[in-house]
Amino acid sequence: MTASGLIVSAPRSGSGKTTLTLGLLAALRGRGVAVTAAKAGPDYIDTAFHAAASGRAGLNLDSWAMSPALLDTLMAEAALDADLLLIEGAMGLFDGIEAPPGRSGAGADIAARHGLPVLLIVDVSGASQSHAALLRGFATHDPKVRIGGVVLNRVGSERHRRMVADAVAPLGLPILGAIPRDAPPALPERHLGLVQAEEHPALGAALAALGEHIARYVDLDAVRRLAAPLGIAAAQVPGVAVPPPGQRIALARDAAFSFVYPHLLAAWRRGGAEILPFSPLADEAPPDCADCCWLPGGYPELHGGRLAAASGFLAGLRRFAAARPVHGECGGHMVLGEGIEDAAGQRHGMAGLLGHSTSFARRRMNLGYRRARMLADGPMGRAGSWLRGHEFHYATVTDPGRDMPFALLSDGTGRELGPAGGRRGFVTGSFFHAIAREEA
Template sequence: MSSATRRSAVSGAPGLLLAAPQSGSGKTVLTLALLRALARRGLCVASAKVGPDYIDPKFHEAASGLPCPNLDPWAMRPALLRDLASRQAAKADILIVEGVMGLYDGAADGTGSTADLAALLGLPVILIVDAARQAQSVAALVRGFRDHGHEPDREPVRVAGVILNRVGSERHAGMLKASLETIAMPVLGAVPRAADLALPERHLGLVQAGEHADLDAFLERAADIVANAVDLDALARLAAPLALPGDHIAPTRLAPLGQRIAVARDEAFAFAYPHLLEGWREQGAELSFFSPLADEGPAREADAVYLPGGYPELHAGLLAHNEGFLAGLKSAADRRALVYGECGGYMVLGEALTDAQGTIHRMAGLLPLETSFERPKLHLGYRRLTPCRSLPWAGALTAHEFHYASVLRTGDAPALFEACDAEGTRRPTMGLVRGVVMGSFAHVIDGT
């Protein structure tokens, strides 16, 4: 790993954090609409997404025009969080961070919430409240979230304003605003219920941004609705500079898998963390990209191959028949290039994948592994990992597991990682290693 470097902190643009009392409140669509609406005003708008989410950041990028990193307060060290946030703020006129789940919801150990990130970065919180099934009770709800941020056992969190979502009528909006006036909470807008403010979903979240032929039209419609309902000037005035040390350490990043890394990238292999790839480049690695769905193999000069997660189960039939891709993986392993797969990439390195309809598809056959989606079962949670060998990384790691696949069979091969969950409870070992080929269901996020 490269050594840490010291540099002066530049706070850059002021920022806001958009959060909600619970999942399903509509914060992703409102975030996208606000990003596009602010960008249409001529502002350079940067964004970030809290938590281990691969899908929402691509929607952010489509809405704002800038890449969107993850900020994960459970899995990332504070120095990395500050560094990534300050880099984003330095690019823009305003930084908009979208939270995850409810404002105070974190991992199973109670840490890593959106509120924890707000406290670390000093960002004011705008609470997006789904008001569809309430009226005067909204004040009690918002007061609780506001006051909880000032409990003596936690770092302060400031709820600076509210956006009311899924409001039924002007009369409904009036009741909600009158209630919030009693607790002196600024209401930045009341967004009406609208069929245009909906995106399709599948089992791992939203359907990917790249699969929407009319995504730009959707973003324009959403921006029209939200710009008409939200006081954008008042919203921007609430933004505050990042709370950064005057001089901070840019943290050591995870070491690159090799000097020349071939990265699979298409709709089947879309789940690669931007900060991971960026860190490899900054340490001198050269990255090339190839599409398994287009029957491309990794570059012949690559000394490492990275198969990130994604949705290979939706394209298993095509992948099974893409001989150029499969032969390219085998050739890489034969010349002793390190071949590493995460989650979907791990399954493709195995011998067979059974899809949801029960059809068995041949995979690369580089690891003794058979997986299935025929009887989907959710596997979800943060993981602490210790490599059982020095590759792909040395030292303890943080990671996230999220998939519906089941393992039908594993052969005789060593495990890749020792593992425990967020609460420190030991879990079964993860992954397999066969020579230079290795992988697991874990999405690695940072070192510790």
């Protein structure tokens, strides 16, 4: 393996990690660098932007949900035929949950385990010399985590940049870029993050402009020199993600159903499964030749009217569920229920294969890592087996229905959350997003 690795992180969310990462990907790709990107943590939106900017498939790396063996294998596979593996962190560099060392979900876990340097982007607006104290803390907080370089973001003027740089100089941390406050327009956002890559009206042009902007203010050669060699070999017995739920999997895939992790699809294909995409928004039913149907998360609350009117999809889904397994995650789980109330308070009838109803008008954020124990055999595994994943949605359950629960949940620290989701016949669903099967 000849690839090198680097982590892009920050002291906190909103510092500019994604802007810097996408700009670096686009700029380096434009220079002929084969760069693969990964997202540290459970984020299924940023990986699609990474893929668009790099021209290579993206993936997620999660130190809490994935075993060390699975992490190593995924990183080794991602680095194949690549010059650089660029990993974008989540939240702040050291932000994770209370867990054994190296398993907190923080980007710092990956940096420490694999000896990867961190390129820290710092929003310097509102202060100057005080940022030296912040950077001193980050540089010394964990001796296993090396801050290799710094990019200053939202710099107000040349004088502002010089004041920060002069204060930081005694720390020996190289400043590899300074991005001015008048940055290009940000990519559009909505309640779960960025508007999806496939919905962006001119994504290619936006990424190209972002790449030019970053190349103007960041030393790309210095960034490449900062990266460290990846000495990882795929485990001979790799960690297990989630086994294929079927041999021929009908996968809902469009703007309403897009939250599926790339590493899961890759693992299913590697396990011999065939993925058969179909579009509920185009009123397509699950392919009849499939033996399992998977409805991933997404934004069904934004498309309630179209989904309710998709009679071919709903009738085909009901026929499919009469004899074959159907599983819904988060948004897919909402569509399996009786109805969805959109942000305006209008109710849209859904498949009625489970008895619950949900509302986006009565919003409440649900966010966090989850452990799920299966309560019955099904597409997600045998009864009693454990999965690790997460939950992130704003919908509330207005009527839980009377179905048997799908799983017993606990949060990432082990606190019991009780039964969740529903199962009826061949149909199962919950707000839980699976990332990997739990291993001892």
